Amino acid sequence: MKTKFLSISILTLILSFSVISCKVKTTLAYDNSSPETPDYFLLRPEVEKAYGYSHAVKIGNHIKISGAVSMDDEGNPTAEGDFEQQMKNCYADLDKILKHFNCTFDDVVKEDVFTTNMSLFLEHAAYRTEIYKNHFPTGSWLGVKELALPEFMIEIELEVYKAE
Known part of the structure; x- marks a missing residue:
């Protein structure tokens, strides 16, 4: 049971970092600090x-x-x-x-x-x-x-x- 809980905890931690990493990349890729008018x-x-x-x-x-x-x-x-x-x-x-x-x-x-x-x-x-x-x-x-x-x-x- 402890092994299963540990595995789930590690997986949750990895997924959390992945989501945070994606958000950072998205923010950097679409920096709207100087928006252009189409x-x-x-x-x-x-x-x-x-x-x-x-x-x-x-x-x-x-x-x-x-x-x-x-x-x-x-x-x-x-x-x-x-x-x-x-x-x-x-x-x-x-x-x-x-x-x-x-x-x-x-x-x-x-x-x-x-x-x-x-x-x-x-x-x-x-x-x-x-x-x-x-x-x-x-x-x-x-x-x-x-x-x-x-x-x-x-x-x-x-x-x-x-x-x-």
Whole structure:
């Protein structure tokens, strides 16, 4: 009985230190002593309001950019069935957003690509060397069943870090 009580006491003590340790790390990781005001950017305000998202938000030196797809200013899919052109359209929109924040693709630290056809993406992935001239960001390439509209074949989202 004493051994069981001792084991439970030791386990409780270890768990207590773990919880305290997590709280300290969380506090340090999210230090709000100098909070930044988010700066939201809408590339296509009417479309983004209708679907309920902002295309980008900047907080401090970090910018999160929602997935870009191949669409016109009214939200209609463009380049239907043309994977390469859809990819180019995505990067053109992303470039507009980066320029709004006085950034370039050199400031991108993470790029996630979602595609409904991974083999076509791999066939055209070399185009990215025209986008990322100095270095490639981290990121993931994900094959998905579908995107927001059936005509979309690719969606690209970015994370940016811009030293001030």
